[in-house]
Amino acid sequence: MSLYIKFNIEKSAANSDKNSGNKHESFFFSGEASIPSQGITGVYGASGVGKTTLLRLIAGLDRHQNTIVNFNQESWQNSQAFLPAHHRHAALIFQHRSLLPHLSVNKNLDFSAALGAKKSPEHLIQQLPDKTTLCQWFGIAELLPLAINKLSAGQSQRVSIVRALLSKPKVLLLDEPLANLDAESKVTILNYLHKISLEYDLPMLYVSHSLDEITQIADHLLLISRESDSNVSKSIIEAFASLDDASCNLNSAFAALPEASAILKCKIKQHDHKHGLSKLCLGETSLYLQKMALAEGTEIKLRVPARDVSINLEHTCTSSILNILPATIVEIKQLSDAKVIIKLKIGQQFLLSTITLKSLLALKLNVGQAVYAQIKSIALPAHNFISHHFE
């Protein structure tokens, strides 16, 4: 069960202004990847690197030559055949507005249900939540009677997501769907997207410029980067990894990013109402976090950014840092001339910490050494957990 793509695209600059510039400004993009069709795959890359191009290729909106797209058992595109977009049910949420301006929000939502989905019920492995629920989740319930041109940018993004979900897609392709949303709405929506992907078994490709977002939500990662050889520069799909694995592997491209994070599986042990904290148990040790609106006993996945973890040789009681966990250094890797990343083992799990080379040298840290990992509770916002329960 996977989404397999292989392509080699050249977009020529032919159709543009003839007066200025040379003819070698074509855009090249090639790659091959196989993405598990479960969970959320984050797609990351700089602006103009080809993320939208990739999603359009998967959705079947552009027909490039020498391209192979297979989804599970179905062949969507190969040298002989090309399955048109409306038969793929790969709902794409565009970066720009694509809601129908002549219909109200409500009718936009009913649109795909009324015209599309009824014809292909056989693929509906899962029954997604109904319209009312989705509208509630995505905070658009009051917008239903409004005309599309009355919506703010963030509102139309949310409506687009719900509209796409109501079309009962086989896969959801999201092109920076939360770019125009405030942090608070973002968290809510990320959580619901994750929930939907998990509980209703709907695979998603999630394009974002924010690795924070991606590490919060994604299970897998697709990195697109630009490579220059001679005078043509070319986009390639550079890395593909399970995000959980990536977070434990200092050699993955992911660890080099400023947003590198570790994923910890913990259980909510107890709420400390007096201090507004939740106590999580992590193997033998405990962690304090700002109070979560989850029942005691719930298991969660906690994302801990490496840059928020510092290392201390001793267990000090004079620091405001609440979480001081005994850990063992497993691996050390230099990332730049200033930065090193350290992989720490805490019980059966791993934590990452980026510190300066200077500190590493000053503290004389070595693999195998027992240290204390310090995590500021405040640095872990209340929304930094990923899911309510595990697969």
Place this chain on the structure above:
Amino acid sequence: MSLYIKFNIEKSAANSDKNSGNKHESFFFSGEASIPSQGITGVYGASGVGKTTLLRLIAGLDRHQNTIVNFNQESWQNSQAFLPAHHRHAALIFQHRSLLPHLSVNKNLDFSAALGAKKSPEHLIQQLPDKTTLCQWFGIAELLPLAINKLSAGQSQRVSIVRALLSKPKVLLLDEPLANLDAESKVTILNYLHKISLEYDLPMLYVSHSLDEITQIADHLLLISRESDSNVSKSIIEAFASLDDASCNLNSAFAALPEASAILKCKIKQHDHKHGLSKLCLGETSLYLQKMALAEGTEIKLRVPARDVSINLEHTCTSSILNILPATIVEIKQLSDAKVIIKLKIGQQFLLSTITLKSLLALKLNVGQAVYAQIKSIALPAHNFISHHFE
């Protein structure tokens, strides 16, 4: 020299689907604010709160009743008069694409220069950088010959900004201009925007959902929030403050936000090439940061997020945290049942730190107490400085 606005808007839901919903879904938005017409004013608010509405009002695209807009000595709108948009020269960069699809990037840039600006040269207080420079700064030099429909979302955002700048506006209104940009480009562009605002004395209103972005770039802040009384909910301009002041004032609405930060003015003392660090002097003490590409002696403004600062009663040498600064507690304020914010004095400047209530109680911190502020060098990314020199 200021931009003064006062308005009371009601957008009725009249023109929408009649079948569903009640008629009381109108959108209300009122406020009064006076924004210094120097520097960058961040505009922050949740999705759909009225940020775009505000910018359109200032630009003169919508004509609401009972509205007053004054820019410096000019009256742009009052009960009698309404200065049309093209006479205001308040260049608005839209959230969605607004580049002309029938022209190449290059011609889009020349567009306003060719048609607009030449007619009103008298307002040109400053001479902005020329096209070539701007294209370089915003990384669109290679895109010039391309057709607009070939651009990626982030590319067209950058082109829009340059186009707006080339129109030689009196004020620049940016509606989430960097929503579709990756972190790296974002930093570059934020820096250039700040530079332009400063060196060329061009005021800007910068709408963003990312307080991180706003605190990085803005000098002033406009908070728009939604207030519900009885059954109508209404957007209001809640707070307006100089961001520098806000960062020192624990009672400002800004301090309550998770992105609360302090601004420190420092000077680059020395580059430590061996460890890839830069040493900054901050009054008497020193700070280490990842190496910056700036000359020694340069003065910079450093943004230090409150959540990245922890407090220690002692100066430990066993921690990987490099920056441990002696400080005095000036003020303590509880933000929620879990969080407190602490204002620290370091030399003549102030630093903020958010810690848990639990730590506060455990360490028995009090106003006037001498403590050590700990700042992870790694937590301060290389781009977290604001400007190259001060006014």
Place this chain on the structure above:
Amino acid sequence: MEDTTYFLLSLQNWQALWLSIKLASVSTFLLILLGTPLAWWLHNSKHKSTTVIEAIIALPLVLPPTVMGFYLLLAFAPDTWLGFSWLNLTGEPLAFSFSGLVLGSLIYSLPFVVQPLQTAFSGIDQHYLESASTLGISPRARFFSIVMPLSRYGFLTAATLGFAHTLGEFGIVLMIGGSIPGETLVSSIAIFQHVETLEYTEAHTLSAILIVGSFSMLLFIYGLNKKYRYRTL
């Protein structure tokens, strides 16, 4: 025969008026029915050969209508394949019949329908269609639920131009219709006859009724359109 007047007009003139409305309605209906797919196809096709078809569609306009009518009449004769097959299929000759009029109007008014539709189609943002297709909406459903409502102004223009032009069309109708009362004698011919025979009162009355009627209809349609232009459906 034309002595008795019923409400301003003689029976024959009422009949002519009715025929005109019938002809215009049927033609407009067929024009939209045929013109819509044609215009959509022309709009979407990137192939050069369609330019030829676009040009051919506009050609009937450049000939004087009576002459066009004469050429059509030649084509309608039972010894041509068109006239012959029509006679075989329907048992009626095409010339001097209502069907012939309709066919003539179709050919002559096609550009007034196809071109505004193409103009309207070219104003539709491709992204709406692409977005819908990824939601599983078939091309046909996309056309009906997106293209048609978004180009409704073009349809309105096409229909009004088509209808009004058929109402007023005279040269072709005179030629291929043969002015048979109750069958092909439409109001434009009736007015023409009245003017030619110096029956100015009748001519003016019929013109006035035609104008007032059309004006009210146009006012109604445009009013409706204006009302809904800034409005969600």
Place this chain on the structure above:
Amino acid sequence: MEDTTYFLLSLQNWQALWLSIKLASVSTFLLILLGTPLAWWLHNSKHKSTTVIEAIIALPLVLPPTVMGFYLLLAFAPDTWLGFSWLNLTGEPLAFSFSGLVLGSLIYSLPFVVQPLQTAFSGIDQHYLESASTLGISPRARFFSIVMPLSRYGFLTAATLGFAHTLGEFGIVLMIGGSIPGETLVSSIAIFQHVETLEYTEAHTLSAILIVGSFSMLLFIYGLNKKYRYRTL
């Protein structure tokens, strides 16, 4: 008189053809010149009264052209204010003059220009204009640099329909022009006369030249349009 033929056609027919092209060109030029601001105004005005004007513009279509011509002739007479003021201003009567023909064509072809333009205008995204206005571009400059290029397909349609329709227009031209050779005898009338007087060869030749000429022109224009449709200017 009509004996000598120069390149297929008699002198008079060449003259008629030239007159037709002149009439169509002048009319199309004026139609676009007048129709553009009119259509833009109608498009932008949200007031109800403009509906009346929209309806009035389409009205000339519903009358048979000869009858329309008859009414125009009445309006052009020197004892009406129009005819009188024209006579005073130019010293020439309006009826049976080239100017009269132009005026008649303008009135009759106006809907073919105004309506496609309105259709095209309604397809333009408002944001382009708003964005430009904040860049300090005046409404007039916005119109020329944004509205016009973005609705070029509408202008093309308007111009072709206007031109072709004026070329083929016959009823009005016959009536108000008086078919004076070299002055108001345009090719449509010439063809008509040839057919009426059984000079089929001349009629067919002239028709063929008109059709081939128009076809080439349309092919060229549409071809150009197609080429540039998917392309930056």
Place this chain on the structure above:
Amino acid sequence: QDAETNPTLKPATELTIAVASNFRHTLIALLKDYRQSPVLKDKVISASSGQLFSQIQNGAPFDIFFSADRQRPDRLEQLGLTDPHSRRTYAVGQLALWINPNFKHQLNKEQQALSNLSLLKSLTAENLPKSTVLALANVKAAPYGYAAKTLLENLQIWQLWQPLVVQAGNVAQVYQYVESGNVSLALLSLAQLKLAQVPESEYETVPAELYTAIDQQLVILQAAKNQIAAQAFVDYLKTPKAHSIISRSGYNLPYSDSSGKALH
């Protein structure tokens, strides 16, 4: 006074002549004969008599108006738009019955043997082939149409034929119907059939006494730029030369002028 032999009498001024479509050819032939040299460019404007009438009424710059009937010149005279006493009949139209050979084939041998007119009379509701069509000029607006209608009335077969009649805008268009092959029978002007060189076997001239005479009259217009030149041409029409051209074209010669007096 023959223009040909006495060139000094020929006024050297071009004429603008409005002529009913059916007489256009004959007029051009007459003009050609009248002007021996092609130096002058007379303008011949042809349209239906009704249209020309409307135009004259509204100040069209014509010198002479050759109508296809007598009503319109008469009316113009009453309106005072003509040179008084200039109105006269210049030709008398002849009606001919043309029958489509294809139509004839549908009939029985007996009928086929009949002359056109007898054949017309022999046709009854019973033996009329399906979709028979009789083409006339517009019975209200066109003189030939009106004459054709009186013919059918006189033969007392109008009731039978009325439903089968198709009307062309004018008599010239009736011939286009004939030419296109869409009609079975047609009543039209002999002049056109002659001009088109239709085989004589296909048509028969209808005796003048069977229908209302088609007196084609002319008037010199008040507004004429050159009354003398116009008068000179009108005078030429009375010459035997002109008469022969007119009758050769398929018209009867006028036997009376406007006052009804015999010319010859």
